Structure formats: structure tokens, C-alpha cells
Amino acid sequence: MACRSWVLGILLVLVGCAGPEVHQGEVTTVVIQPVQEQADIANEPFVLTGRLAVNARQHRFSGGIRWQHTGQSDEIYLFSPLGQIVAEIFRDQTGVRLVTSEPAIYRAQNAEYLTSQVLGWELPLAGMRFWVRGTHFPDTVAEKDLDKNRRTVAIRQDGWQVVYQNYYPAQEGMSVLPRLLEFSRPDVKMRLLVDQWQGETKSGDATGRKLP
Numbered sequence: 565m566a567c568r569s570w571v572l573g574i575l576l577v578l579v580g581c582a583g584p585e586v587h588q589g590e591v592t593t594v595v596i597q598p599v600q601e602q603a604d605i606a607n608e609p610f611v612l613t614g615r616l617a618v619n620a621r622q623h624r625f626s627g628g629i630r631w632q633h634t635g636q637s638d639e640i641y642l643f644s645p646l647g648q649i650v651a652e653i654f655r656d657q658t659g660v661r662l663v664t665s666e667p668a669i670y671r672a673q674n675a676e677y678l679t680s681q682v683l684g685w686e687l688p689l690a691g692m693r694f695w696v697r698g699t700h701f702p703d704t705v706a707e708k709d710l711d712k713n714r715r716t717v718a719i720r721q722d723g724w725q726v727v728y729q730n731y732y733p734a735q736e737g738m739s740v741l742p743r744l745l746e747f748s749r750p751d752v753k754m755r756l757l758v759d760q761w762q763g764e765t766k767s768g769d770a771t772g773r774k775l776p
Contacts, residue, residue, distance in 0.1 A: 607635030610763035620752040623684030
């Protein structure tokens, strides 16, 4: 019994400040409280290319996406199915700028408000920086479903539900990265298919993974 208690304690430490676990078959649900420290993953750079489909109540989008993230900035390009740039979203410490194809330039303090006003649907950038890598946004309460290998199956946070429908195969020296994700709330649903990840390996070497 003491051994089982020790193992459970280790698992709770691994998922951060987690609440009670609820087991449903092979899925474990944990509630994670906010933390004050900046998560290390926020500073890890990546470049993501893929396809994004958005279905909002009055607006839709379907096309390509290229997203370059660093600890200080995000630069996101949205493309039409024919490859033309539809919008560019740039975030840094001064705020967010959105440039459309007209061209027209819009500015705001956060991407959520700006995309909602200009594109007609909200891009939850604060959370997505973490969700696309299979983890939760550390600043607010999150509920996570984990499979038997402690891999994220779903996240419910800030009114959004994120479902991980597919992952890249595990590779030595590299974290397991999502391949197909769905983000939803009552007024919008988004599906992201990642064609290629580029980032850093645990040894610090640049790497990329591409769908077959």
C-alpha cells in the first residue's frame, strides 16, 4: 500500500499542481491549478506548417497556416487554398498586429480580440501556444485527459475544448508532437492538421518532422 501511495505521489508531481484523478477506462482526468512561474515550454521555439479549417457561426476559413513561435513573438501566416496570403498575425511584447490582403493593418493588445473583430472568429493564441504542443496554458485552471502512457487526449480550458486526434510517432530524443487537433467551443470549431514541425531536439539540434 505504501508503494502504491508513493507511485501516485510521483504521478501528481509529473503533471504539476494537479487535483484528484478520475479514471475512466484507460483515460485519466486531472485538474491542474495555475502556476506563477513562466513555463519553460513557452520559450521553446518552433515552426509549424499545416492546414487549418475554421467553422464559426457566420464566418469560415479553410487554407494553409505557417506559424513561427519564439519566447518573445509569434508570426502566423494564413493562406488561401491557392496559396495567397489571407492574413498575417504578428505578436510581440508591444501587442498584436494583423495585416490583411487589401492590405489593411489592425492593432490590438491581444490576438483573441483582434482576430475576432477582423476575421470574424477568435484565434486563442495565448492558449494555442501550449495546446499545439500537447500541454496546457499554465496561467489558468485546466482539465486534462491523459491516456495510459500519460499522453494528452483532451484539454478543457478557458471555455475551449482541445481534442488530440492523432500524434506523430515517437522518435528517440524528441518529444511526441500532435498531428491532428480539434479546438472547439459553442460558437466556433477549428481543425488543425500539422504537415510539418520544426523545432529543437532535446540535444539542441534543429529538427523537422513531416507527414508521409
